[in-house]
Amino acid sequence: MLPLKKILCPTDFSQPSYEALKVADEMALHFSAELLLMHVVAPIPMIPIHDDPVSFNLPMYEKEMEASAGRSIRQVAEERVSKQVQTRILVVQGDPAGQIVKVSEAEQTDIIVIATHGLTGWRKFMFGSVTEKVIRMATCPVFSIRVPAKR
Template sequence: MTINVKKILYPTDFSDPSAYALNYAAEMAKLFDAELELLHVMLDESQLVSFYLPQITVQNLAKDMEDGATAKLKDFIANAEVLKGVKYKYTMTKGIADEEIVRAAQASGADLIVIGTHGRTGFEHVLFGSTAEKVVRKAPCPVLTVRKKEED
């Protein structure tokens, strides 16, 4: 059996576990001479809580959040030394993270998803859930979950 990986999807939420997983995604892209697609999923306006604040609308808040996320993604990429020598592109989308990650993998024909995990357990896991776990269950391709060791 030959493993043929030409496209790797790497979703990021800019967290430490996600940044750590980028090392694996980039090294695998180099190893397989694959294209790396970086993806950030933002909440869309319908997921924002509507409330009244003087001089602020949900639309303005959503635009500010999108502008901030775009700047954060560009900064994240600019500071990622591990991306040197890697063919990559980046995209941003809005929606529910696990659903958008699976949708992006399907649309791009990803051969592999590399995703960081926080490693939450117990009550914290029940409360926050696990995007990585949902992606593993629904993904159209293999998923490599990367958890940062405590001593790292």
Template sequence: MYDRILVPTDGSEAAAIATEEAVELAELNDAELHVLYVIEPIPLGKFAAGAEPASAEWDDVVDEQRTEGEDATASVAALADDHDVDVVEAIEHGQPNEQILGYADEHGIDAIVMGTHGRSGAGRLVVGSVTEKVVRKSDVPVLTIRKS
């Protein structure tokens, strides 16, 4: 039924719960699991108001985000490996919902599994969650996993 399943992760507890479901679904369908971490544009609030960050500061922030992404995708890959599920790890830059949908299109993803609340939690509800945007615009089924 599913050959390629995408599980976006941000390293949050909600993403970890969705990952468990995605791995099980991939195992049941003998599917390849794609794990995607999206590095969002650097928030200017990380630096003092009015201060122009030095290039080294920008590089440090980007390096920190890349390390977080590598850790998050490696964690999913380890769980998948425990279940003999093939994994493709990816880190992209941009708006999470756009990158998730674009990745799904580019890689022939058959289903997306994601948590209902990531790192930003309730605060993101004001502008609309990443999951909600993906559900509304996805051409493939999206399985949403609610954190208990």
């Protein structure tokens, strides 16, 4: 395996994503690599009611969602990433798979370490898989950590 200098690990604050973070942290320690810990705030779909959008300050809400995610991801980094690992935190808005790939390309990461939740059947059909999309679109290797879904 080639030495890794930059590892991207997206998190959705789920237990499976924390399992992927463990692996990314170990890889970063082993290779003395920088760890980019990332969260994507998905867009909020707006449903018009009687031709009027809901009276709701969407930009303010999105900013608060991003700020909240920033606080959460800093806490995750503090609690779950080794102190010896150089870590950078990224919080972006948009389509999760698209943003993960975009950041990976912009940052020229050597690998993406990402969890897959192990959804099957109708759940997989309905929700799709961010991990599958990342694997298809990424220009660098993707290390997928499968954590079986709880039944």
